[in-house]
Amino acid sequence: MDKGSRSPAMTDVARLAGVSHQTVSRVLNDHPNVKEQTRIRVRAAIAELGYRPNRAARALVTGRSQLIGVVARNSTLFGPATMLSEFEQAAADAGFAVSVGSVHELDRSSISAVVDRHLDQRVAGLVVIANTASATEALAEIPGDLPVVFIDGDPDSGRPLVTVDQVAGARAATRHLLDAGHETVWHVSGPTDWFDSAGRIQGWRQTLEEAGAEVPPLLSADWSAAEGYRTGQMLARMPEVTAIFTANDHLALGILRALHERGRRVPHDVSVVGFDDVPEAAYFIPPLTTVRQAFGDVARAALSLLLGQMRDENGTANQIVVPPQLIVRESAPRRV
Amino acid sequence: MDKGSRSPAMTDVARLAGVSHQTVSRVLNDHPNVKEQTRIRVRAAIAELGYRPNRAARALVTGRSQLIGVVARNSTLFGPATMLSEFEQAAADAGFAVSVGSVHELDRSSISAVVDRHLDQRVAGLVVIANTASATEALAEIPGDLPVVFIDGDPDSGRPLVTVDQVAGARAATRHLLDAGHETVWHVSGPTDWFDSAGRIQGWRQTLEEAGAEVPPLLSADWSAAEGYRTGQMLARMPEVTAIFTANDHLALGILRALHERGRRVPHDVSVVGFDDVPEAAYFIPPLTTVRQAFGDVARAALSLLLGQMRDENGTANQIVVPPQLIVRESAPRRV
């Protein structure tokens, strides 16, 4: 309440409660051997002084902070941005602050630099949104004793990982289009070095093969509406293309526009399915059928894996896969 | 290089260089009174050991960390997300880490909680993305000696502030539509308690009044495509509506779809101008004329104000206004 003076330290609390600072520390850290009555007295003193522990001091002596570092590609893409936001929220609820470290590219030296910065800050754990193979490689240097969780990383790395089941999502999308009567499905993928892209390609291809459908050539792009548009201009000229599955909603937006310009009606002539379910997807022309990823669930799962590692030393490398959900709208209805 | 052992401390460097740890500290902090030769010797020792200072220890003794706290609404909206990402990048270049603190609502108690968390971490400064009036009010509790910069906050608060010139952006958009021959311009605003919204409303209204045009009733919405769509359904039924200026691109997207459904052609029957220039705006149907905000410039300006405050105590409350830019595309061409 009193602004002017310096914020109270543990010894101030101790003096007021008539105990030693060590006892205050024990109360703060929920040590068992403190008499209930003392505990109450100390808590009262803490409340009265408005005391809050100095994290820097704690970090110095324990070598660990209440800070979780996040390594992410510098990006305003819907997926990563949402993931970061959700993770921060979950971490805050658990009493952790989150320090972001963006990188332009997920190459070795950029990642090293960011990881170093996080180690400087003595982060208690690290979350790596490692959506490309190059990122996974670059992480050899993370000290073994630092808890780390990967999001969208390499499933075969054996490290703790949380990911959306991209293969299942792609299968659902492809299956949906086949079931609607299309002979085959074209796929516009994201950059092929992203794990997300790879999983979606795999699910798409598998589903076509299992159905005995012809597998058209793979078209790959970046994640932008611009490339979706360019690719769409080509696809729009090919009358045999009646169903397109794109690796994200922005690509789909570009494709919708290209189809529209060429006079190919969606879904009458061509059906389109996206991926992500960005909030605007329901307002595309026409509303987009897409695959929703539960980013919030992913973020919370990642946090719980991380906290688990911080508690037990024997962090069994756990992997969590979150299922996606197909959202059917007009761009690809059940039946054309 | 040697992973196994604990990371070296200042005394290790001192021993290797044959000086005292204080001299090492002086070299690290660029103090003037160190002989060049000694400086070189110490730098060599630092490099050899791969020494990097312990931020926690430094924070403890100085009471300040190399950490900048950001308070933002928990949001994946394009503006705030981009701003955060850009700011983090700029801060990293200046050697600062960024700790995010999201809040669901910018009300007093949520903000207090986040600010408290940041104070716990002994942040060196605070950036508040305070786009509503309620946020500004809630910030009384920030200690006066802590450097703070507001982004998109209250221009009349007198506190250091960086903002995009919303009024100018709205004027350019409205002017553009009037110049194209429209008798008046309708406006779909964002939530009226956002400063951004208020500035855009003001610019729109001023421009109409100056041109002697009738000012239609203000339509206000949230920032979503969903509400844009609902509002658009109404506007599409009114034949006198020929020009619409929306407070962001997602609203415009919803409106485009509503117009499309009602058979009103854009731009032939109705012209539409958005705000933000999200990357997909160029691929809407039709491509969207909009107002681009230079978020990167805003972020860098905010950082430099903050660093300025950290250096001099006499932080003159400076305000920086970044101009926006009209991007003309098909949804509202120069001439219909």
Add this chain to the structure above:
DNA sequence: TTCAGAAATGTTATCGATAACATCCGCTTT
């Protein structure tokens, strides 16, 4: 009643940096 052992609490050392002050050295100045 006494004593062992556990529970409760206190004392002192420590983490790794910066701040404040002390010292040493070489040079100018008189």
Add this chain to the structure above:
DNA sequence: AAAGCGGATGTTATCGATAACATTTCTGAA
């Protein structure tokens, strides 16, 4: 040649917490 001075460096105290060990107090069994 002695005093004075400032540049270069070293010594010691300090920030605020936890760890390790020491001590006191309580409890229950012999």
